[in-house]
Amino acid sequence: xxxxxxxxxxxxxxxxxxxxxxxxxxxxxxxxxxxxxxxxxxxxxxxxxxxxxxxxxxxxxxxxxxxxxxxxxxxxxxxxxxxxxxxxxxxxxxxxxxxxxxxxxxxxxxxxxxxxxxxxxxxxxxxxxxxxxxxxxxxxxxxxxxxxxxxxxxxxxxxxxxxxxxxxxxxxxxxxxxxxxxxxxxxxxxxxxxxxxxxxxxxxxxxxxxxxxxxxxxxxxxxxxxxxxxxxxxxxxxxxxxxxxxxxxxxxxxxxxxxxxxxxxxxxxxxxxxxxxxxxxxxxxxxxxxxxxxxxxxxxxxxxxxxxxxxxxxxxxxxxxxxxxxxxxxxxxxxxxxxxxxxxxxxxxxxxxxxxxxxxxxxxxxxxxxxxxxxxxxxxxxxxxxxxxxxxxxxxxxxxxxxxxxxxxxxxxxxxxxxxxxxxxxxxxxxxxxxxxxxxxxxxxxxxxxxxxxxxxxxxxxxxxxxxxxxxxxxxxxxxxxxxxxxxxxxxxxxxxxxxxxxxxxxxxxxxxxxxxxxxxxxxxxxxxxxxxxxxxxxxxxxxxxxxxxxxxxxxxxxxxxxxxxxxxxxxxxxxxxxxxxxxxxxxxxxxxxxxxxxxxxxxxxxxxxxxxxxxxxxxxxxxxxxxxxxxxxxxxxxxxxxxxxxxxxxxxxxxxxxxxxxxxxxxxxxxxxxxxxxxxxxxxxxxxxxxxxxxxxxxxxxxxxxxxxxxxxxxxxxxxxxxxxxxxxxxxxxxxxxxxxxxxxxxxxxxxxxxxxxxxxxxxxxxxxxxxxxxxxxxxxxxxxxxxxxxxxxxxxxxxxxxxxxxxxxxxxxxxxxxxxxxxxxxxxxxxxxxxxxxxxxxxxxxxxxxxxxxxxxxxxxxxxxxxxxxxxxxx
Numbered sequence: 001x002x003x004x005x006x007x008x009x010x011x012x013x014x015x016x017x018x019x020x021x022x023x024x025x026x027x028x029x030x031x032x033x034x035x036x037x038x039x040x041x042x043x044x045x046x047x048x049x050x051x052x053x054x055x056x057x058x059x060x061x062x063x064x065x066x067x068x069x070x071x072x073x074x075x076x077x078x079x080x081x082x083x084x085x086x087x088x089x090x091x092x093x094x095x096x097x098x099x100x101x102x103x104x105x106x107x108x109x110x111x112x113x114x115x116x117x118x119x120x121x122x123x124x125x126x127x128x129x130x131x132x133x134x135x136x137x138x139x140x141x142x143x144x145x146x147x148x149x150x151x152x153x154x155x156x157x158x159x160x161x162x163x164x165x166x167x168x169x170x171x172x173x174x175x176x177x178x179x180x181x182x183x184x185x186x187x188x189x190x191x192x193x194x195x196x197x198x199x200x201x202x203x204x205x206x207x208x209x210x211x212x213x214x215x216x217x218x219x220x221x222x223x224x225x226x227x228x229x230x231x232x233x234x235x236x237x238x239x240x241x242x243x244x245x246x247x248x249x250x251x252x253x254x255x256x257x258x259x260x261x262x263x264x265x266x267x268x269x270x271x272x273x274x275x276x277x278x279x280x281x282x283x284x285x286x287x288x289x290x291x292x293x294x295x296x297x298x299x300x301x302x303x304x305x306x307x308x309x310x311x312x313x314x315x316x317x318x319x320x321x322x323x324x325x326x327x328x329x330x331x332x333x334x335x336x337x338x339x340x341x342x343x344x345x346x347x348x349x350x351x352x353x354x355x356x357x358x359x360x361x362x363x364x365x366x367x368x369x370x371x372x373x374x375x376x377x378x379x380x381x382x383x384x385x386x387x388x389x390x391x392x393x394x395x396x397x398x399x400x401x402x403x404x405x406x407x408x409x410x411x412x413x414x415x416x417x418x419x420x421x422x423x424x425x426x427x428x429x430x431x432x433x434x435x436x437x438x439x440x441x442x443x444x445x446x447x448x449x450x451x452x453x454x455x456x457x458x459x460x461x462x463x464x465x466x467x468x469x470x471x472x473x474x475x476x477x478x479x480x481x482x483x484x485x486x487x488x489x490x491x492x493x494x495x496x497x498x499x500x501x502x503x504x505x506x507x508x509x510x511x512x513x514x515x516x517x518x519x520x521x522x523x524x525x526x527x528x529x530x531x532x533x534x535x536x537x538x539x540x541x542x543x544x545x546x547x548x549x550x551x552x553x554x555x556x557x558x559x560x561x562x563x564x565x566x567x568x569x570x571x572x573x574x575x576x577x578x579x580x581x582x583x584x585x586x587x588x589x590x591x592x593x594x595x596x597x598x599x600x601x602x603x604x605x606x607x608x609x610x611x612x613x614x615x616x617x618x619x620x621x622x623x624x625x626x627x628x629x630x631x632x633x634x635x636x637x638x639x640x641x642x643x644x645x646x647x648x649x650x651x652x653x654x655x656x657x658x659x660x661x662x663x664x665x666x667x668x669x670x671x672x673x674x675x676x677x678x679x680x681x682x683x684x685x686x687x688x689x690x691x692x693x694x695x696x697x698x699x700x701x702x703x704x705x706x707x708x709x710x711x712x713x714x715x716x717x718x719x720x721x722x723x724x725x726x727x728x729x730x731x732x733x734x735x736x737x738x739x740x741x742x743x744x745x746x747x748x749x750x751x752x753x754x755x756x757x758x759x760x761x762x763x764x765x766x767x768x769x770x771x772x773x774x775x776x777x778x779x780x781x782x783x784x785x786x787x788x789x790x791x792x793x794x795x796x797x798x799x800x801x802x803x804x805x806x807x808x809x810x811x812x813x814x815x816x817x818x819x820x821x822x823x824x825x826x827x828x829x830x831x832x833x834x835x836x837x838x839x840x841x842x843x844x845x846x847x848x849x850x851x852x853x854x855x856x857x858x859x860x861x862x863x864x865x866x867x868x869x870x871x872x873x874x875x876x877x
Contacts, residue, residue, distance in 0.1 A: 008114035010106055011357035013154065014098060014132075015350070016074045016210060017183025018324065019043045019055075021102045022354040023109060027571070030355055033105045040324075040350055041101065044071045045094045047084040052097040059250075066246040070094060072184050072212075077128050092134045099139035115148035116141055117357040121180075122153040122189045122203040152360050154180055154353050155189035159198040161356030162320045168344070169745030169768060174317040175201065177306055179298075179343065180353070181331060182323035184210040186298050190309045190316075202309035206301055209294060211257075211325035217290045218256050222280060226273065233275035248274035256282075263287045264328055265477055265825060265866045288330050295331060299338045306339075313339040321345040322352050329826065342820075460814040460858055461876040462832030465844040468860070469511030471504060471869040481864035484531035485631070485639045485855040489514075489557070490862040491531045492869045493538070501526045501538050503560060504869075508860035511871040517560030521551045532576055534596055535563070554599065564599030575621055577647050577663040584617055591617065591651060593666060603666035608653020615654055616678035622648040622660075622705065623685045623729070631856050632809040634782070634821055636728070636773055639855050648705070650684045652676050658689060660705050672708035685729045688755070690714070698724040698739070700753065714758040715751075730774035734761065738769050738781065745770075750781050750793060762797030776813050776835030782806060790817070792838075801838045810858055816874070821851045825866040830874065843874055 007026030010033075013019065018040045021033040032039035036056050046058035047068045053061055062069035068085035070076065073094035081088040103113055120132055129151060133144040141149045155178035163170045170176050172195040180187040189203040226234045240246045252274055259269035263284045270279040306313055313319070321332060321343045332343045346352060471492060473481065478494035485491070485508070492504040500518035507514060519538050527539040536557050540550040549567040552574065556563050568574070568583065575582040580602060581594040589607040594600070607617040630640035647663040658675035659668055676682055681692040689703040697717030703709070714735070717724070722739045725748065730736035733755050741747040745768045752761040769791070771782035777795040792801040808816045813835040820828055828851045832841040846854070849863035849870050856862070859875045 008110050008112075009358050009361040010102075010114045010116040011157070011354040012099070012102055012116055012118045013157070013350075013354040013357070014074060014095065014118065015043055015182050015323070016072050016185055017043060017212065018350060019098055019102065020350050020354040021106065022351060022358060023106065023114070024358045024361075029570075030358065032351060032354070033102065033109060035101070035105060039348070042071070043073060043098050044069065045073055045084075045097050046070075047087065047089060052089070052093065054097050054101045063247040063250065064243065066243070066250065073098065075184055077124075077131055092131050092138065095132065095135035096138035099135055099141075103140045113140060115361055117150045117152050117157075117360045118144075119152050119154045119157050119353050119357050121185075121187050121205075122155050122200045123187065123205065150360055152357050153189075153200055154178075154187065155191050155200055155203070156198045157353045157356035157359075158320055158322050159191045159193075159356070160359035161352040162318060162344070163193070163198075164359055165352070165355060166344070167770075168318055169770075170198075170317040171745055175309065175311060175315070176317050177302065177313075177319045179302055179319060179321045179326065179331075179335065180205075180323045181298065181321065181325040182210050183212055183325065186210060186301070188298075188302050188305045190306060190311065193317075202305050204301055204305040204308070206297055209298060211260075213294060214260060214291045214325065214328070215253060215257050217294060218260060218282065218287065219253065221286065221290055222256070222271065222273075222282075225280060226276070230273075230276050233273065236275060237273075260287060261327070262477065291328070291330065292334070295328075295334055298331075299334050302335065303339060313341040316341060319343045320352075322349050324350045458813060459834045460810055460832065462814075462841045462843055463874060463876055465830060465846060465861075466873045467847070468508070468871040468873055470865065471506055471511060471513060471871065473864070473868055474502070477867060480526065480528070481850070481853055481869070482528040483853050483855040483862050483864060483869065484529055484536075485857050485860075485862060486531045486533055486557075487640070488857065488860075489531075490855065490860070490869075490871065491529060491536055491557075492862065492864070493526075493529045494864075495526045501529075503529060503536060503538065503555065505536075505557065505560060506862070506869075506871060508857065508862065508871060515560040517555065519553050519555075520562055521553060521565070523551070530576075531557070532596070533557075534579065536560075537574075554596070563597060566594070566599055573619065575619055575649065575663075577621070577649075578645070580647070580663050582619060582621075582649060582663050584619055586617070589615060589617070591619070593663060602664075605666060608651065608657045608659065609655035612655060617654070618652040618676075618678040618680075618682070620650040620652070620682055620684040620689070621663075622646055622650065623683070631811065631858065632773070633855070634771075634806040634808045634818065636771060636809075639857070648684075650682070650689055650705070652678050652680075652682065654678060658703070658708065660708065670706060670708040672703065675703065675708075675711075681724070681727065683727060683729070686732055690727070690735065692724055692727060694723075696720045697722055700724075700727075700735070700737075702755070712758065714755065715753045715760065726770065726772050728772040728774065730772070730779050731755075731777065736772055736774065736779050738766065738772060750779060750797070752779070752797060764793055764797045764799060766791055773807055773809060773815075775809055775811075775815060778835055780807050780815070801833075803840070807833075808854075808856070810856070810875075814858075816856065816861075818851055825850050830861075832874070846870060846872060 009024045011022045020040055022030050023033055024030045035041035041055040042059055044058040046053045046061040070082050076082050076091050079091055081090050107113055118136055120129060137143050144151055158178045159176050162168050162176060170193045172193050175190050175192045178189050185207050186209045187205040189200050191198045192201045223234055236245045237249050237252050240249045255271050259271045259282050262269035268281050268283045270281050272279045319341045326345055326349045332345050335343050473494045474496055478496055480495050482493040488508055490506045490508050493501055495501045500522050502518045504516045505514040521540060523540040527541050530537045536555040538553045549569055551565055552568050553565040554563050569587040571586045573584040579596045581596055583592045583594055585592060589610045590604060592604050593602040595602050624646050630638055632638045648660055649663055651659045651661055656675060656677055657673050659671045661668055676691045683690050687705050689705055691701050693699050697720040700715045701711040702714050703711050721741045724737060724739050726738040728736050735753045735755055737751050738748055748766050748769045749763050750766045751763045754761055766781035768783035769781035773780040779793045781791045783789045790803050790805060790807050791799050794800050806818045806821045810816055815833045817831040817833055825848050827845045827847050829845050830843050832843055846863055848865045853864040854861055859877055861872050861874055863870050
């Protein structure tokens with residue numbers, strides 16, 4: 001029986017092969033439930049005298065008597081019962097056993113059974129839904145229909161995740177295709193945004209096509225290889241007669257499945273064969289040759305479903321790949337090649353349906369500030385979301401990564417990518433750990449836009465990409481990998497579940513490894529690293545508990561040794577200054593200055609409003625031209641941290657006060673009351689504090705930081721329907737922004753505003769844009785949906801270049817252009833562009849890299865590959 005939910009909720013996706021459940025906490029964080037320490041549990045069931053066992057226990061018990069084992073009960077939904085060990089077991093009981101395991105795990109996590117949304121395929125009719133509803137009731141939840149228990153179509157849940165967690169625009173009337181490729185089936189649906197929610201307007205799929213069928217194709221291939229040379233061994237695997245042979249067969253299939261997953265990351269994988277001393281090897285070429293005919297059916301079915309809805313792929317707001325089998329890179333490549341639309345795939349594609357289902361249960365609203373990436377979402381993904389208790393700082397929280405300001409708690413210099421390749425095809429806004437220096441403020445939950453006013457603008461001498469060397473990572477495939485660059489040094493890091501994070505320092509010009517050091521802390525998950533001139537900071541990921549602390553370890557860049565560490569809260573934010581880290585301690589409502597070298601507390605002050613019982617604090621480091629004069633990632637995050645002597649920051653409290661403080665000594669320099677709430681959008685830049693307020697449209701005001709006198713109204717939206725999406729500094733005397741008419745991303749426009757006189761300088765269309773980058777006197781608007789076009793505008797607002805891909809800044813006068821930013825390893829093209837020119841300089845390909853992990857300076861680039869890191873040169877010194 002469900003107890004008082006207190007804001008908790010659970011989304012459950014019972015899949016053919018695996019089940020996933022995502023728990024939402026009262027503060028809005030989401031994390032997957034862990035079954036035996038894993039975020040995914042097999043949907044398998046085993047029957048013995050003690051009753052029904054599920055998950056990995058069922059798989060282990062099946063080795064003793066496979067006749068009592070049902071690996072895929074969801075496939076049996078049309079059958080009234082299933083024969084297990086000579087006993088007929090109602091199918092509803094098998095599903096209830098799986099759901100019961102989820103219920104018990106949820107109770108262990110929070111102490112009671114929270115409200116739940118359970119998903120089902122869009123094609124399921126009333127009878128199948130009735131079976132699922134009966135199983136839910138038997139598992140202990142209130143009956144479906146009660147406020148605490150709901151059913152939801154899987155593609156609708158996926159669409160909610162796509163629009164509300166990934167923040168990808170799906171305007172009213174627009175449609176999204178969901179390609180759900182699981183272990184047992186392929187389900188395809190088109191859902192439309194009806195304004196009041198998403199509705200399925202067409203569905204289809206291939207019932208007999210899933211990851212199991214890809215496994216079967218590989219097993220059949222190995223059988224043809226082994227049967228002529230090892231007939232007895234193959235006969236025992238193909239037609240097992242004893243319990244021992246059945247165990248060997250199951251182990252063999254498991255090893256084949258593991259090899260298939262490994263081939264998503266490597267070119268070859270071994271497969272042990274019971275009864276044969278030498279393992280056989282599968283290659284990626286073999287895998288792709290064998291499964292291409294199967295996947296072709298899926299691509300054709302996707303085109304058919306989209307066409308039946310009266311749409312073409314180009315008319316879709318997106319193509320979203322979910323389900324564990326969509327992790328195979330060939331799936332996305334074939335869909336992209338045949339449909340002409342770039343699919344979005346996540347690092348853990350098993351999780352979005354369960355997390356998206358949570359949107360059906362109301363949650364406390366957390367204002368997202370696209371300027372500060374955090375890590376949250378159950379996808380462990382490094383997508384963007386902001387912390388509700390701090391400003392553009394980097395929320396040290398690991399509950400979504402969604403990163404503007406300059407915090408140090410969610411990986412600034414870090415490039416992130418999980419080994420199993422699979423986050424969004426163009427994850428332009430990842431970098432979950434420490435965002436240092438000057439990322440500008442992106443507003444209203446849109447992606448962070450950086451203040452990109454640069455000093456150096458001489459032309460970089462772009463050259464064909466030349467590999468310097470490759471640096472090996474772990475002995476086995478690492479799960480997540482990160483990079484960062486400071487000056488002429490690169491920092492690499494990789495992690496494996498339950499292991500220390502290993503950090504590697506390299507000299508970029510020679511790829512010489514300077515040191516390789518594991519952290520002293522061991523964690524199941526890390527948020528990554530952030531590199532500063534005087535320190536390398538590693539952050540553990542916060543656990544599922546909203547109160548549990550996590551470690552922040554600070555290492556010496558000279559030798560990698562840990563200088564100090566400190567436990568911080570899951571929602572704390574850390575901002576780097578010259579020799580101080582400013583920590584926003586949200587749990588104790590205090591702001592501290594920590595010595596960068598020792599970790600000692602230099603100063604400590606209460607959060608404004610604490611004495612009145614008010615909560616909430618925002619910190620905005622004062623940014624200067626020098627702070628943002630170096631290379632920056634495709635999301636606008638500078639790689640080089642702040643190095644200037646301006647150590648000021650603006651502290652906005654829950655009492656609406658704004659105080660300018662010297663971070664080095666805690667001295668108050670100026671102060672004003674009734675300026676802004678911590679949840680308002682603001683940025684401190686070049687002597688001004690800019691504050692955006694929503695007052696029937698939006699208004700942008702400026703305060704002089706030296707005096708904090710009366711504000712100057714810089715700009716008011718021309719229509720009440722216009723909403724501010726992204727705000728970025730684009731010159732010493734200009735500010736640029738993106739605004740749109742409500743949720744219609746096609747209405748997005750770039751606006752340039754005069755900082756000295758106020759008022760609009762120019763306005764230009766930029767449909768679907770979500771990121772602004774400034775270099776020289778030009779502005780780049782990066783789209784975050786559709787074909788992801790990059791538009792470059794000259795100083796007068798004329799569009800002078802449009803190109804698909806993503807851009808990263810080299811310096812004030814030069815850009816890097818990527819054909820794709822993705823988390824799976826492949827060969828990707830890179831080009832250069834000089835300010836004032838439209839001549840793109842093609843520089844060749846980065847080989848076997850995950851482009852969403854790349855970091856660079858003016859000459860060298862470093863990216864994570866499948867099992868190593870690439871150091872390459874792209875320009876002449």
